[in-house]
Amino acid sequence: MGKFVAYIRVSSTGQNLSAQREAVRAAGAEKIFEEKHSGADADRPRLKACLEYVREGDTLIVTKADRIARSSRHLFNLLHGLTEKGVSVRFLDQPQLNTGDKYGRFMLTVLAGVAELERELIRERQAAGIEDAQKRGVKFGRKPKVTEQTAKLVKRLRDEGLSVPEIANQVGLKRSSVYNALKLAEAV
The missing domain is CATH 1.10.10 (Arc Repressor Mutant, subunit A)
Structure with a gap:
């Protein structure tokens, strides 16, 4: 039987971790990784330590998906890596995303498909926009120093x-x- 490990985070030093701490303790967390750091920052030392700490059979408890991931892509990458490692993830405020059961994994698969479609549509729109701009004579890149x-x-x-x-x-x-x-x- 694995451990119940938790990751909690707030964005600024003025915010308080106590509500999240209480929630993950009530859910059975034995070890808690706490961080006061912006979620937009890819380099969060306590998240990195938490991801290195969890082992096969463990359950990672997080209050909400936005506490651990900075974007849907980041969330899917984290969940994929944890699942490959044999770690299930439980979101207290979003039980439909929990990876510990077949319905949660299914929901994440559907959401990952939607996110992939969205990325492809964005790329298509971006390419069309660039092509249109080039037809209008817009030049991309740095201006040459030597004319x-x-x-x-x-x-x-x-x-x-x-x-x-x-x-x-x-x-x-x-x-x-x-x-x-x-x-x-x-x-x-």
């Missing part, structure tokens, strides 16, 4: 006998950019 005009100036200065470091100082470019400008000037 055709700059390349012509660099070539003229080089033809006048200035060295690459002197050109770099005068034009305000790095030496590597001066060399790129010289290549561009030859290609134009």
Whole structure:
């Protein structure tokens, strides 16, 4: 028989963990990992310690899904990893998500499918938006440091006998950019 382990979290130091602590103790938690840390932060040391601590047969108790995960994707990844490890997860305020029974696992599978569909739809809309913007002439990425005009100036200065470091100082470019400008000037 495994242990009942709990993870509780609040976002800021002004918030209190006592209600969550009481709830997980009432649910049978023997060991509690507590954290006052933003859920948006991927680097939560106590969550990491909790995930490393739990073993096959253990049950991880959490009051709500948003206490442990920062997004649905993150939640599904955590639950998948815990299930692979043989750890069941019990959400006190969301019993339909518990991984300890077949209905909870089914519900999570359905939700994971919906999340995957949503990600694909977002990617499609994003790709369509980018294609539309490109058709309108929108350029993506950084603006090039070396324009055709700059390349012509660099070539003229080089033809006048200035060295690459002197050109770099005068034009305000790095030496590597001066060399790129010289290549561009030859290609134009």
